[in-house]
Amino acid sequence: MAPTLLGAHFKVACPKCGLTFDRDVNLNEQRRGNRVFRVGGRDANGHEIRADLSDAQALPFDHQVHCPNCDYAITGDQLPEQLKPVTVKDSRSEGGGNEVSMYFPWAHNGDRILVLKYLYAVAEPNRWDVIVFKEPMSARDNYIKRLIGLPGETVQIIDGDIYVGAPSETGNHLAMPEQRFIARKPVHIQNALWQLVYDNDRYPVDEGKPRGKQDPWRNPWRATAGTWDVSGPIVSFDGNADLGRLEFLVDRHYTRHILGYNNDAPASQDTRSLCGDLRLTASWAPTDGSAASLAMVIGKPHNRFRVRVSDNQLKLEKFDPDAKTFTAVTPSLLKPSKVEKDRVYHLSMTNVDRTVQFFINGSLVLEYETRWSAAEAMADANIDRNVKADIRIEAVGACRLSHLKLERDLFYMQAADPQTRSGTAGETNPLLLNADEFFALGDNSARSHDGRTWSDVHVSLDDLGLRPGIVPRRFLLGKAFFVYWPAGNRPLPDSIGRTVPPLVNPPLVPDAGDMRFIK
Helix, strand or coil, X not given: CCCCCCCCEEEEECCCCCCEEEEECCHHHEECCCCEEECCCECCCCCECCCEECCCCECCECCCEECCCCCCEECHHHCCCCCCCEEXXXXXXXXXXXXEEEECCECECCCEEEEECCHHHHCCCCCCCEEEEECCCCCCCEEEEEEEXXXXXXXXXXXXXXXXXXXXXXXXXXXXXXXXXXXXXXXXXXXXXXXXXXECCCCCCCCCCCECCECCCCCCEEEEECCEECCCCCEEECCCCCCEEEEECCCCCXXXXXXXCCCCCCCCHHHHCECCCEEEEEEEEECCCCCCEEEEEEECHHHCEEEEEECCEEEEEEEECCCCEEEECCCCEECCCCCCCCCCEEEEEEEECCEEEEEECCEEEEEEECCCEHHHHHHHHHHHCCCCCEEEEEEECCEEEEEEEEEEXXXXXXXXXXXXXXXXXXXXXXXXXXXXXXEEECCCCCCCCCCCCCCCCCHHHHHHCCCCCCEEHHHEEEEEEEEEECCCECCCCHHHHCCCCXXXXXXXXXXXXXXXXXX
């Protein structure tokens, strides 16, 4: 469920841009019974290391973890704890193999949560609830996932989004593609699901300098019209040209739906797909009051919009991929505001789930929603699936931009072969839910074992009539609503904690600042 909820993990801080993020670890690889740990990391050449350690508290640190902001390859000696390497023997070859240096940070425990256990006995579950339930494969473990499909609905995943057909009034059968529409997340839930693409406040200190085997880092924001200074966290336009344009170059890892928490992702075509649901934020300070304006552009060709803000004017335009021009459209909400020289305006544009919203200083001033069906989405996805989104800023008049940040929406992956897209609720295999049946997915779609991949039901449950991929009402245990103990930390750093017994340094210090309601 990362990044909404975290399992066992350790902290990583990028030494180049300063971003601190969490890295997943697999506690199931530990064999605590005989206190032997099998190394699962890789050496500098990318080869798997196989060795045994007599330390049940240690976890292997892969040779490199890539920063999700600047893509810097962080090595074990650059972890926050500055761990010293441990020498192990690679046991792949006879005679014990070669000695290899590895780094072994201790894991922080996962989040502990409070659950409203009897809520669903008196109230119906809502889409997007984070639910706790008995897993439907053997009914032995409790799972926590996000509720996606409700009884009677037809559910389908298309190009990262959820499409839902309402229950039929004439019988229990699949809704036609023209009757399945995109499921939009409420604002408070959507705000909790944005995932970082690039934050210009986290500007790397090594711009243009060699990074070993990596290419030197360059700011992905590039000036394509006018004279801009993009060499730091504050970007400025001199205003001498009629129009200044900044474009975000979608290359390397940017806008692909992978997480720093995972570090790597399954090797499939779907993993390489490019996200088109984005949020762009910036603080705009016009330094020339005459005819100052700023426009933001977000989206793939068939879902690309431009919002332009100027003094007492606010304009929305949609891109026509055939004519290759923007044409004005009328939003359902429009509230222009005054623009003054040397005043800072905090702007935010979102283009997600076929809805465009624009905020000025935290207030929603523009909204445009498209009624979008699965039939339209399938046709559109076949064209735009691996096409880069257009992300740019256009300025008239001298100005400064700060707090420039780009984020992407959660992207639900197909579970099966990306060529056939035939997994449960996939593009070619929509799921029809019967009465008292629910469909749940994990937020960490690349790693989640959820309704897409539950392929069987244990033979001992045959008499319950359960179907693979669904959660029956009787298995619902409650709604997760609060993280009361976020990822307990050990009070002593690893460098000291390793010298004392584990019981002397237990993970009993919660990150109190991360206590939160679950959205």
